Amino acid sequence: MVRLIASIVGAAFVLVLGIALFGSVAGVITDPVAPTAESVAHKHPKELELASNGVFGKFDRRQLQRGFQVYKEVCAACHSLRLVSFRDLQKIGYSEPEVKAIASQWVIEQPSINPETGEPATRKNIPSDRFPSPFANEVAARAANNNALPPDLSLITKAREEGTAYVHSLLTGYTKQPAALLKEFPDIKTPEGLHYNPYFANLNIAMPPPLTSDGQVTYADGTKPTMEQMSTDVSAFLTWTAEPNLEARHAAGFASIIFILLFCGLAWGAYQNVWRDVKH
């Protein structure tokens, strides 16, 4: 009885799947999927070599500091970094007084209240503050950016596929819309206020090219600030903001693996020893 009911149920599912399959195949034949501009022109992020890549990865602190400078002087105008605190900068090599100075000189102040009247006010940042957002709220951010919302950058390199390489590719990937592509898809001309970038999912991004010329920032350590360099540095910095414990994780990983390997060796020995007289 069970087998009879089962075969009926099974036949029903197979039949319905067969009908669905027929529909799908017919759909492919009668209405083949036309390639879209995205499927033709969207590019995979470029490879990016960073010190933090790979299982032995460690951060290059001078690079992180340069990347922080790019964030401070370029990105911070529009993008928040709301999960990171000023005090965290000590972990990339800034001293305590330096962090205090960076916090207190930060252009955007921390929202606060006037201690006498209770009116909304702002105060200077202190090391324990998170990085303040450049906009008071989403509406303000959209109003200032042609109705686009600049995403928070704290986790951006983990929130995109191959995030670190993606950020670098996006920053250096702005180009003129290829004429051949426009010829193939006449109605995808980049609209006014958007910018063509083949690394962006739908090819047209609201963010204007943030890095426009070599020497846009002046590095304190004398590194030549080419666009490629600035983009690499800020991508490295944003890798750190997304995964600040990467080095501790790698170190703990190696210690754990060595410990577990020792355990495996002993356990293997015990196993062989216990079973030595039993044929199995």
Added chain:
Amino acid sequence: MSFPWAKQYEPKLPLTRWLDERLPVPRLVYNSLGGGYPVPRNLNYFWNFGVLAGAALAIQIITGIVLAMHYAANGAVAFDSVESIMRDVNAGWFLRYAHANGASMFFIVVYTHIFRGLYYGSYKAPREMVWLLGVTIFLLMMATAFMGYVLPWGQMSFWGAQVITGFFSAIPLVGDTIRIWLLGGFAPDNAALNRFFSLHYLLPFVIAGVIILHIWALHIPGSNNPTGVDVKGEQDTVPFHPYYTAKDGFGLGIFLLIFASLLFFFPNYLGHPDNYIPANPLSTPAHIVPEWYFWPFYAILRAFTADFILPAKLWGVLAMFGSILLLFFLPWLDSSPVRSMNYRPKARIAFWVLVADILVLGYCGGAPANAFYVILSQICAAYYFAHFLIILPIISRSERPRPLPNSITEAVLNKQGGTSPAHTALKPASAH
């Protein structure tokens, strides 16, 4: 119950003697996981996965309890509380990555355990109850894992919850009412997040309880083995301790090695980047995909694209739940008295086709829903149902199994059914 030759617990210390007369917990442990449980001597490494599943559950419960001390189940702060665990809690990143990857390890282990049972016929008499309880544990695990994935309140959390609870709206007439009742609102929000957290904390302990029943039911007939032949006498078994505790210790080491590699070096490999974006009800991700362990079932759901008497969505939901529920009937669908596929030439081929089929379904479930993957899912989903509901019942009646060894010991001495899969799978049974 156990075999008559099972060793009896003998308390040696005055304290253990005193305890044994009043609350014989050491006796219980001795009889279930100690020297008092005789186990076939020819188990291969696939029999390590039961203990590994228990270890994985323990890891999930321990890391989960500590995570819950730092997590806030409120839509406004849930995402940030998880990030504060990652950044500000001591070793918080370790706890969270261990818990997230621990879930994947748990499923890898349990899937291997289930396929072990399918291959060696561990679901057949007299172990049907072990199998039924096992499928129950699997269902509870899926519910727990789904609700756990919602808690970080990222984009995939939110939209996953939206899609999964949307299944209930496929029920005719009352579907939407049920969905709204389950969610506590029209869309996933605080009410849903809070009840998911409550249930996510509760269900692992329910799982632990069902595991106790699972082990209890297993100890009535005793463990199956690669030959599928019943234990005939004392020479066929060894005591669980020290023989299989030693072997499981080594298996646990290998498990931890893989787990640690994943956790410390590729912690986000199995996750989805979109879940690092805070939940936003106004922005739908380009591709909503569940975690990898749900992919085969997600592919079955998406394979039903045609209305036929019932709407396509209802077919998909019925098939998805049906694909798991049919496992409850497996002991009665497969009527072959031979347990191990080693001695069932046709069923073995069907088994390996099923494994490949489910892997392809998994791949399709994680891929974007374009025509190619939908067609592939439709073919594979059809085989999935046909395998369990039509092919296996027919094979189990028509095929002629190869001769079985007379006993486990005989198989071991002839070097068949030994610990290595090569011995169990490749040597023709007619060799003896």
